[in-house]
Amino acid sequence: MSIKLVVLTENRPHERRVALVPQVASKLSALGLDIWIQQDAGLASRIPNQAYLDASATPPLQIAASLPELLQNAHIVLAVQPPAAETLKLLAPGTIVLCFVYAQREPELVKLLRDLQLTCFAMELVPRISRAQAMDALSSQAALAGYYGALLGSTQLARILPMMTTAVGSIRPAKCLVMGLGVAGLQALATARRLGAVTEGYDVRPDTKEQAESLGAKFVDTGVDGRGEGGYARELTAEEQQKIQAVLTKHIQQADLIITTAAIPGRPSPKLISKAQVDGMKNGAVIVDLAADGGGNCEYSVPGETVQIGQVTIAAPFNVPSLLAEHASELYAKNLLNLIGLFIKDAAINLDWDDEILAKTVLTHQGEIKNAAAKTLVEG
Ligand code: NAD
Numbered sequence: 095m096s097i098k099l100v101v102l103t104e105n106r107p108h109e110r111r112v113a114l115v116p117q118v119a120s121k122l123s124a125l126g127l128d129i130w131i132q133q134d135a136g137l138a139s140r141i142p143n144q145a146y147l148d149a150s151a152t153p154p155l156q157i158a159a160s161l162p163e164l165l166q167n168a169h170i171v172l173a174v175q176p177p178a179a180e181t182l183k184l185l186a187p188g189t190i191v192l193c194f195v196y197a198q199r200e201p202e203l204v205k206l207l208r209d210l211q212l213t214c215f216a217m218e219l220v221p222r223i224s225r226a227q228a229m230d231a232l233s234s235q236a237a238l239a240g241y242y243g244a245l246l247g248s249t250q251l252a253r254i255l256p257m258m259t260t261a262v263g264s265i266r267p268a269k270c271l272v273m274g275l276g277v278a279g280l281q282a283l284a285t286a287r288r289l290g291a292v293t294e295g296y297d298v299r300p301d302t303k304e305q306a307e308s309l310g311a312k313f314v315d316t317g318v319d320g321r322g323e324g325g326y327a328r329e330l331t332a333e334e335q336q337k338i339q340a341v342l343t344k345h346i347q348q349a350d351l352i353i354t355t356a357a358i359p360g361r362p363s364p365k366l367i368s369k370a371q372v373d374g375m376k377n378g379a380v381i382v383d384l385a386a387d388g389g390g391n392c393e394y395s396v397p398g399e400t401v402q403i404g405q406v407t408i409a410a411p412f413n414v415p416s417l418l419a420e421h422a423s424e425l426y427a428k429n430l431l432n433l434i435g436l437f438i439k440d441a442a443i444n445l446d447w448d449d450e451i452l453a454k455t456v457l458t459h460q461g462e463i464k465n466a467a468a469k470t471l472v473e474g
Contacts (some may be wrong), residue, residue, distance in 0.1 A: 127443025256290020
């Protein structure tokens with residue numbers, strides 16, 4: 095019996111991505127999968143149903159409008175956002191679901207996944223190890239978000255980024271400060287520099303200094319080491335925050351464009367720019383807050399909106415990768431393909447829990463919450 099893999103249509107607000115694109119479908123089918131696509135799954139990414147039907151796959155992809163038909167005998171279900179409860183309830187125990195979950199935001203959903211005995215791999219849990227890089231959807235999506243942040247900022251500014259020499263004199267290049275130098279921040283620095291800005295970068299992890307400098311940016315050194323576990327940042331003490339603010343204020347207030355990307359796993363976004371600092375910024379300056387999904391990095395940010403505070407514009411869009419749905423879907427689909435490749439051998443599902451990547455990415459399996467942090471959160 096072949097393995098049936100189903101791709102769902104996303105139904106959450108602000109979500110335009112799809113978990114599989116036609117060019118990746120042929121590689122998935124080569125693993126021995128029979129692929130079914132929910133009708134219109136690709137439309138928000140500008141992929142019509144016919145493009146899936148035309149994908150070179152054996153057997154050819156099938157499209158279904160009815161959920162019961164689509165999900166009947168499904169072995170693997172792919173989505174970007176967590177599927178709706180009604181959808182999950184149609185799945186047989188043991189079905190494998192791959193999507194982003196973020197258990198801290200979705201405790202009821204985690205309980206449902208547990209109680210329905212679904213095997214859920216939560217894409218945000220893929221470990222940050224070399225072997226898992228091709229499965230790391232957080233990174234693939236963050237890189238696109240960082241790129242977009244620089245472009246969005248440049249279009250919100252009433253000035254240009256590069257130096258320009260004209261008959262009536264020279265225009266000085268814009269100053270761009272990127273705060274938070276993870277995957278998104280480094281891509282934002284690289285993009286702003288390519289557009290001609292003079293760039294500066296800041297992060298609480300001192301090892302980002304070298305990375306920022308390799309992209310032609312100056313590093314703002316605050317003397318505080320905020321390294322936490324697993325290569326991530328930790329929450330800072332009030333004293334550390336004061337020390338940082340004393341150094342940063344000057345850089346914030348000299349910038350034309352600031353892009354913020356700071357995040358701490360499982361916590362609200364740290365506030366890096368205070369109201370008072372915004373009040374002292376240059377007329378016409380722009381802040382692009384890429385941490386809106388976690389509440390934002392600027393005290394004035396209104397997640398999901400662009401606001402004007404005095405002469406400063408603050409844009410805090412939700413779900414930025416979704417705005418680049420074509421490429422975001424393609425990269426996400428490749429991340430899924432590589433993860434699925436870990437547990438399909440000779441056209442059969444074989445979940446090897448000795449594989450570190452599978453063991454760390456699994457959220458629920460056989461009626462249990464397998465991720466320790468999610469288990470504590472949901473079960474106490
Ligand atoms: P993230 O989205 O969790 O956070 C973005 C950045 O914000 C981080 O660089 C973090 O240090 C910074 N930050 C947090 N609090 C801050 C504060 N108060 N002030 C300033 N900056 C603050 O980060 P990410 O992009 O997911 O990357 C996290 C880590 O994982 C990095 O060390 C990255 O290099 C590493 N990583 C490793 C791999 C791999 O080895 N396969 C892949 C991707 C990322």
